[in-house]
Amino acid sequence: MRDTVMDMTPAKVATQDSLLAARDLCFHAGGKRLIDKVSVAIPEGRRTLVMGANGAGKSLLLRLLHGLLPATSGQILWQGAAPDDRARRTQAMVFQRPVMLRRSVLANLNFALSVHGVRGAERAEQAARALDMAGLSDLARHPARVLSGGEQQRLALARALICQPRLLFLDEPTSSLDPASTQRIEDLINAAHGRGVTIVMITHDMGQARRMGDEVIFLHAGQVAESGPIDQVLGHPKSEAARAWTQGRLYTSSTS
Amino acid sequence: MLRRHLFSLAAGAALALGLSGTVQAQDQFIVVQSTTSTQNSGLFDHLLPIFRDRTGIEVRVVAVGTGQAINNAMNGDGDVLFVHAKASEEKFVAEGHGLQRSDVMYNDFILVGPSADPAGIAGTKDIAAALTKIAEVGAPFASRGDDSGTHKAELKLWKEAGVDAAAASGAWYRETGSGMGATLNTGTAMGAYVLTDRATWISFGNKGEHQIAVEGDNRLFNQYGIILVNPEKHANVKAEAGQTFIDWILSTEGQQAIADYKIDGQQLFFPNAEG
Amino acid sequence: MFSFSDIMAEALALILNWDRNLSEIVILSLRVTLTAVLLSCLIGLPLGALVGAFRFPGRALVTVVLNALMGLPPVVVGLFVYLMLSASGPFGPLQLLYTPAAMIIAQTILVTPIVAALTKQVVEDLHGEYAEQFASMGLRAYQRVTALLWDARYSLMTVALAGFGRAVAEVGAVLIVGGNINHVTRVMTTTIALETSKGNLELALALGVLLLVIALLVNAVVMALRASAVRAAYA
Numbered sequence: 163m164r165d166t167v168m169d170m171t172p173a174k175v176a177t178q179d180s181l182l183a184a185r186d187l188c189f190h191a192g193g194k195r196l197i198d199k200v201s202v203a204i205p206e207g208r209r210t211l212v213m214g215a216n217g218a219g220k221s222l223l224l225r226l227l228h229g230l231l232p233a234t235s236g237q238i239l240w241q242g243a244a245p246d247d248r249a250r251r252t253q254a255m256v257f258q259r260p261v262m263l264r265r266s267v268l269a270n271l272n273f274a275l276s277v278h279g280v281r282g283a284e285r286a287e288q289a290a291r292a293l294d295m296a297g298l299s300d301l302a303r304h305p306a307r308v309l310s311g312g313e314q315q316r317l318a319l320a321r322a323l324i325c326q327p328r329l330l331f332l333d334e335p336t337s338s339l340d341p342a343s344t345q346r347i348e349d350l351i352n353a354a355h356g357r358g359v360t361i362v363m364i365t366h367d368m369g370q371a372r373r374m375g376d377e378v379i380f381l382h383a384g385q386v387a388e389s390g391p392i393d394q395v396l397g398h399p400k401s402e403a404a405r406a407w408t409q410g411r412l413y414t415s416s417t418s
Numbered sequence: 419m420l421r422r423h424l425f426s427l428a429a430g431a432a433l434a435l436g437l438s439g440t441v442q443a444q445d446q447f448i449v450v451q452s453t454t455s456t457q458n459s460g461l462f463d464h465l466l467p468i469f470r471d472r473t474g475i476e477v478r479v480v481a482v483g484t485g486q487a488i489n490n491a492m493n494g495d496g497d498v499l500f501v502h503a504k505a506s507e508e509k510f511v512a513e514g515h516g517l518q519r520s521d522v523m524y525n526d527f528i529l530v531g532p533s534a535d536p537a538g539i540a541g542t543k544d545i546a547a548a549l550t551k552i553a554e555v556g557a558p559f560a561s562r563g564d565d566s567g568t569h570k571a572e573l574k575l576w577k578e579a580g581v582d583a584a585a586a587s588g589a590w591y592r593e594t595g596s597g598m599g600a601t602l603n604t605g606t607a608m609g610a611y612v613l614t615d616r617a618t619w620i621s622f623g624n625k626g627e628h629q630i631a632v633e634g635d636n637r638l639f640n641q642y643g644i645i646l647v648n649p650e651k652h653a654n655v656k657a658e659a660g661q662t663f664i665d666w667i668l669s670t671e672g673q674q675a676i677a678d679y680k681i682d683g684q685q686l687f688f689p690n691a692e693g
Numbered sequence: 694m695f696s697f698s699d700i701m702a703e704a705l706a707l708i709l710n711w712d713r714n715l716s717e718i719v720i721l722s723l724r725v726t727l728t729a730v731l732l733s734c735l736i737g738l739p740l741g742a743l744v745g746a747f748r749f750p751g752r753a754l755v756t757v758v759l760n761a762l763m764g765l766p767p768v769v770v771g772l773f774v775y776l777m778l779s780a781s782g783p784f785g786p787l788q789l790l791y792t793p794a795a796m797i798i799a800q801t802i803l804v805t806p807i808v809a810a811l812t813k814q815v816v817e818d819l820h821g822e823y824a825e826q827f828a829s830m831g832l833r834a835y836q837r838v839t840a841l842l843w844d845a846r847y848s849l850m851t852v853a854l855a856g857f858g859r860a861v862a863e864v865g866a867v868l869i870v871g872g873n874i875n876h877v878t879r880v881m882t883t884t885i886a887l888e889t890s891k892g893n894l895e896l897a898l899a900l901g902v903l904l905l906v907i908a909l910l911v912n913a914v915v916m917a918l919r920a921s922a923v924r925a926a927y928a
Binding site: 449454458463478479480481482490492493494495597598599600602603621622623624625652654 | 779780781782785786788790791872873874875877887889890891892893894895896
Binding site: 225228229230247250251253254255257261263264265273274277 | 823828829830836840844
């Protein structure tokens with residue numbers, strides 16, 4: 163894996179070397195510019211965090227990058243080209259609240275595998291392995307919806323990883339979990355990262371950021387306030403927004 | 419997943435079974451369009467087994483209102499038409515929908531009414547006078563109002579009595595637009611006089627407080643006719659089997675079978691085929 | 694007129710003196726209605742799911758039409774099917790008139806809108822919950838439809854039962870297209886109509902009670918199946 167740390171000030175973004183990139187991305191809704199000329203580069207194999215105050219546009223940005231929402235203008239590039247369906251299928255996302263199918267834990271995993279065309283004995287084997295890794299083997303036949311929050315999120319994560327995506331998006335995966343569950347989720351994410359999966363994660367938690375981040379993109383009012391290696395941005399924030407955030411202050415500015 | 423496949427299999431089997439039964443073994447059968455009053459009297463339940471034993475032909479009776487029976491026959495949805503509305507039947511043949519009309523049997527109409535007899539006509543033998551009285555007093559009268567043979571006979575009688583009953587529709591003259599049984603149900607419930615055929619009345623299970631008010635007037639004569647639907651108009655008509663049925667009905671044996679049909683010892687239909 | 698106990702006594706007598714005639718009528722009723730419900734589900738479930746899960750121009754209109762068709766008068770459907778199957782009609786040569794097949798066709802027309810409209814609602818509500826997850830997984834259209842239908846299976850059982858209720862209770866359609874022919878197309882509801890027209894009201898009511906009992910049994914069986922499936926999920 164190439165070391166692709168670069169000086170990512172908003173003006174200069176090297177998009178050619180990144181797995182996923184956005185150029186001048188805009189998203190307008192209800193007369194407001196919710197994402198305003200955002201350019202980012204997600205380096206492959208690294209853990210990139212997206213941070214910012216509430217309403218800064220973090221969830222929106224993730225959804226735009228993943229293709230769940232159409233951008234008003236701007237470009238999204240996957241390995242330098244426009245992403246097609248096949249490219250999108252190599253991405254996966256875990257949402258803040260896990261979306262469980264009304265079936266058993268095992269059936270949820272089987273579903274994901276079936277969608278990717280894996281069947282029969284191979285499907286059973288992969289599902290069993292994923293259950294094991296997520297520590298859910300005992301709950302295989304339970305209806306997914308009766309699991310605890312932590313267990314459900316582990317299942318959502320296992321389901322997202324089971325088809326070996328190249329890039330995993332996570333939208334505040336542990337914000338509603340207790341420390342023990344949070345730990346287990348972080349371990350699973352790090353394990354995936356260890357296998358080469360690119361991670362893009364939104365988090366509110368400074369501690370988690372320090373544990374789980376390589377790069378960070380700091381958003382404010384729909385724009386990139388600052389970005390770069392995590393120690394640099396959180397340790398020596400240059401932008402007013404990032405500075406206020408690390409100091410626990412509220413920072414607002416008037417934007418349209 | 420196996421459970422899901424089993425379910426699909428079971429569903430498929432059930433579907434096949436459900437539809438397969440609908441294609442019945444092609445025993446010879448004909449469809450006869452007739453009226454509900456004839457059906458309800460039980461005459462067919464008595465006659466048809468005899469005919470089947472004789473000829474092996476199954477007769478399927480579609481019993482609807484006279485107008486509907488004639489219409490169905492015009493559409494070719496029956497092989498034989500067997501109703502009691504002479505004028506309409508003759509028109510049917512004249513217009514080429516049927517080959518020939520033959521008299522089969524007659525029964526009579528009777529006027530039934532509440533035992534309280536508001537029009538004071540119980541026991542009269544003169545139907546026209548009775549109807550006039552009903553109109554005078556404004557006693558409730560339930561009419562079928564459905565263009566059936568019975569209804570047409572009823573209208574003829576009002577005309578004979580010189581009464582414009584239609585003008586009182588909604589007042590004492592109540593048009594139910596229904597079959598004989600339904601009209602009788604309504605009539606007994608609202609204490610109205612009803613013109614009905616004797617056969618239906620005898621076998622009717624909901625007489626309530628009603629009894630026969632007027633009978634025996636020869637204007638109350640109800641003639642039945644049978645017609646073969648014209649096979650040239652509709653290729654699907656089973657002309658041969660249909661004619662076999664007609665021939666049997668008109669034969670000595672068929673006519674005797676009609677006469678033999680009794681309820682409570684009373685003969686309901688009187689055979690009068692020619693020859 | 695009659696007391697409730699008279700009617701129940703007559704209904705009990707019917708059951709105790711169960712004869713071949715009654716069997717014929719009951720079996721035909723179930724055969725016609727269950728087949729119609731099955732066919733309606735085969736058509737209505739995917740149709741409802743498609744309308745419920747996808748946006749397309751005219752969707753609102755389709756929804757309004759489907760909902761309105763739930764109120765199709767059975768006698769009108771019967772008339773329509775009669776005109777289609779009549780010897781003078783376009784499908785006359787098939788010789789389906791006055792057969793159970795015609796009755797199945799008429800009841801399928803009646804029940805399909807119910808299944809489709811209710812399925813659409815169930816799937817729409819479910820889809821709101823799953824939309825983002827499905828988009829993230831890149832599901833194709835048919836994968837979405839099958840996933841939603843399976844996940845909604847318990848609600849859809851109730852939808853099917855609603856269709857069953859409508860079909861087993863109707864008399865207008867089967868009377869016209871079936872002709873109420875003895876031993877051929879006579880079902881429970883047309884028998885009730887016949888006995889009523891003969892003035893045998895107690896018998897008609899007793900048959901009505903029997904019909905209700907049978908409908909109850911069908912519902913009970915489906916619910917039992919559902920409960921056992923839920924229990925199996927915890928095994």
